Amino acid sequence: MGNHSIDIAPIRALKMKLLRLQEYSIFAVENVRALFAAWRYRRDTLEQMYLIGAQAFPIVFISGMFSGVIMAIEAGNRLETFGAKLLVGRTTALAVVRELGPVITGLLMAARTGAKNASELGSMQVSEQIDALRAFGTNPIEKLAVPRLVAALVMFLPLTLVADLIGLLGGMTVSDIWLHVDRGFFWHSAVYDLKMKDIIVGCAKPVVFSFFISTISCFYGLATTGGTVGVGRAAVNAVVVASVVVLFNDYIFTKVIWAIL
Amino acid sequence: MIRVEHVTVEGEGRKILDDVSFQVKSGETKVVLGPSGAGKSSLLKIILGLWKPTAGAVFIDGMEITHLSERALNPIRRRTAMVFQGNALFDSLTVAENVGYFLQEHSTMSAAEIYERVEDCLQFVNLPDTMNLLPEEISGGMKKRVAIARAIAFHPEIILYDEPTTGLDPINAKTITELIIKLKQERHATSIIVTHILRDAFAVGDSLAVMDNGNIVFDGSPEELLACELPFIQNFLSEIREEARLILHEQR
Numbered sequence: 390m391g392n393h394s395i396d397i398a399p400i401r402a403l404k405m406k407l408l409r410l411q412e413y414s415i416f417a418v419e420n421v422r423a424l425f426a427a428w429r430y431r432r433d434t435l436e437q438m439y440l441i442g443a444q445a446f447p448i449v450f451i452s453g454m455f456s457g458v459i460m461a462i463e464a465g466n467r468l469e470t471f472g473a474k475l476l477v478g479r480t481t482a483l484a485v486v487r488e489l490g491p492v493i494t495g496l497l498m499a500a501r502t503g504a505k506n507a508s509e510l511g512s513m514q515v516s517e518q519i520d521a522l523r524a525f526g527t528n529p530i531e532k533l534a535v536p537r538l539v540a541a542l543v544m545f546l547p548l549t550l551v552a553d554l555i556g557l558l559g560g561m562t563v564s565d566i567w568l569h570v571d572r573g574f575f576w577h578s579a580v581y582d583l584k585m586k587d588i589i590v591g592c593a594k595p596v597v598f599s600f601f602i603s604t605i606s607c608f609y610g611l612a613t614t615g616g617t618v619g620v621g622r623a624a625v626n627a628v629v630v631a632s633v634v635v636l637f638n639d640y641i642f643t644k645v646i647w648a649i650l
Numbered sequence: 651m652i653r654v655e656h657v658t659v660e661g662e663g664r665k666i667l668d669d670v671s672f673q674v675k676s677g678e679t680k681v682v683l684g685p686s687g688a689g690k691s692s693l694l695k696i697i698l699g700l701w702k703p704t705a706g707a708v709f710i711d712g713m714e715i716t717h718l719s720e721r722a723l724n725p726i727r728r729r730t731a732m733v734f735q736g737n738a739l740f741d742s743l744t745v746a747e748n749v750g751y752f753l754q755e756h757s758t759m760s761a762a763e764i765y766e767r768v769e770d771c772l773q774f775v776n777l778p779d780t781m782n783l784l785p786e787e788i789s790g791g792m793k794k795r796v797a798i799a800r801a802i803a804f805h806p807e808i809i810l811y812d813e814p815t816t817g818l819d820p821i822n823a824k825t826i827t828e829l830i831i832k833l834k835q836e837r838h839a840t841s842i843i844v845t846h847i848l849r850d851a852f853a854v855g856d857s858l859a860v861m862d863n864g865n866i867v868f869d870g871s872p873e874e875l876l877a878c879e880l881p882f883i884q885n886f887l888s889e890i891r892e893e894a895r896l897i898l899h900e901q902r
C-alpha cells in the first residue's frame with residue numbers, strides 16, 4: 390500500500406501538470422482565434438492599454454534607468470583595468486538592448502500584469518461574475534482575455550523601448566561623470582555597434598513575452614477555484630509561471646533564434 | 651419548455667445531483683424548495699449549461715443542450731435570464747451598465763432606448779436614482795433588486811431566480827414577489843424560482859418541487875404538497891401548513 394502510493398503520487402502529479410499544459414494550450418489557441426474580438430470590445434481594450442501599458446511607464450522608466458546605469462558602471466570599471474573604457478558604450482548598448490531592457494521589463498510585467506490579470510479574473514470567477522457573463526451569452530475569452538492580450542501585445546514593445554532608451558541615457562550619463570567618456574562618443578559607439586539583428590531580437594522579445602504573460606495570467610485567473618485563498622493562489626501561480634516562461638523564452642531567443650537569424 | 655432527464659452531477663467525488671428528472675411547461679412557474687445544500691443552485695446552473703452533467707440530458711424547447719458548446723448555447727442563453735444567488739453583479743460597471751448589459755451587448759437598440767429601458771426596470775424594482783452608483787456603493791438588498799432588474803431588462807422568455815427574496819426586508823420582498831407574479835401574468839415567461847420562503851412559494855408557484863440531498867423528493871401542485879404524507883415533507887411544512895392553506899384559499 391505504502392509502496393504503491395510512493396510510486397504513483399509523482400506520476401499522478403505529472404499527469405495533472407500535463408493536463409494543465411494541454412488546457413493552457415487550448416486556451417492560448419482560443420485567444421488567438423478570438424483576437425478580432427479586441428475590436429468589438431475596443432472600450433475594454435483601450436482601458437487595458439491604459440492600465441497595463443500607460444500606468445506602467447514610471448516603474449519601467451526607473452528600472453530601465455538603473456539597469457543601464459549599473460551596466461555602464463560595472464562594464465566601465467572592468468574595461469578601465471584593461472585600458473578599454475572607451476568600449477563602455479558598445480558593451481552597455483548590447484547588454485541593454487538585447488538582454489537587460491527586454492528581460493527586466495518582461496519580469497516586471499510578468500509581476501505587474503500577471504498579478505493584475507489573475508486576481509481580477511479570479512475574483513470575477515469566485516464571485517460568479519464569469520458565470521453571469523456566460524449566462525448573458527458573452528464569451529469570457531473574448532470579453533476579458535483578448536482585450537488584455539491585445540493591450541499587452543501593443544504596449545510591451547513601447548515600454549521596452551523606453552526602458553532601452555532610458556537605460557542608454559543613464560549609462561551615458563554615468564560614463565560621462567565617472568569614467569569621463571564623452572557623451573557624444575558613448576552615444577555614437579553605442580548606436581554604431583548595434584546591428585539590425587540586435588534590434589530585431591530586442592523588439593521581438595517583448596512581443597513574445599507579452600503573449601505568454603497575458604495568456605498565462607488570464608488562464609490562471611479564469612481557472613480559479615476556492616474563494617479568496619484561490620484568488621491568491623491564482624495570482625502567485627500566474628506570476629511565478631509567467632516569470633519562468635519569460636526567462637525560458639529569453640534563453641531560447643539568445644541560444645536558438647540568435648543562431649538562426 | 652424545460653425538461654431535465656435523469657441528470658446526475660458529481661463534484662469532488664460526491665453526487666451533487668442524483669438522477670434528477672423534472673419539467674417546466676411553457677409559461678409555467680415552478681418553485682423549487684429544499685434545505686440548504688440540496689442542490690437547487692446546481693440544478694439552475696445545469697439548466698443554463700454553465701455546468702455539464704456527468705449523466706443525463708437537459709432539453710430546452712425540445713432541443714438537447716447538454717453537449718452544446720458555449721457558442722452553440724448562445725441562442726438559448728439570449729432568451730434566458732438568471733438571478734444568481736450571490737447576485738453576481740459586474741463590480742466594475744455601474745448599476746445602469748449592469749442592467750443594460752445584455753441590451754448593450756446583443757441588441758440593436760440605441761443608447762437612448764437602452765437608457766429608457768434601464769430607467770424603467772430600475773423603477774420597477776423600486777430603485778430610482780441608483781443608476782450611476784457602483785455595486786459596492788449599494789446595500790445587499792439593493793444589489794438583489796439590481797440583479798433582478800438586470801435579468802428582466804431584455805424581456806427573457808425563461809427566467810431562473812435563485813432566492814430572489816432572501817435578505818430583503820418584508821416590503822421589498824413583497825414587491826419582488828408581486829413583480830414575479832406580474833411578469834408571469836404579463837409576459838408568460840417560463841420561470842423557475844428557488845426559494846426558502848414557503849409563503850412566496852405558495853403565492854407564485856403553479857407547481858412546486860422539493861429537493862433534498864440531490865434528489866427531487868416531491869413534484870406537484872401546491873394542493874398536492876399540502877396533502878403529501880412523506881415525513882420529510884410533513885416536517886418541512888410543519889411551520890407554515892395553516893398559513894399556506896390560507897394563501898391558497900385567498901388565491902382561488
Ligand SMILES: Nc1ncnc2c1ncn2[C@@H]1O[C@H](COP(=O)(O)OP(=O)(O)OP(=O)(O)O)[C@@H](O)[C@H]1O
Binds near residue numbers: 662689691
Ligand atoms: N463548485 C462546486 N464544486 C463542488 N461542489 C459544489 C460546488 N458548488 C456546490 N457544491 C456542492 O453541491 C451541493 C449543492 O449545492 P447547491 O449550491 O446547489 O445547494 P443549494 O440547494 O443551492 O443550497 P442553498 O440553499 O444553501 O443555496 C452542496 O453540497 C455543495 O457543497
Ligand SMILES: [Mg+2]
Binds near residue numbers: 692
Ligand atoms: Mg443555492
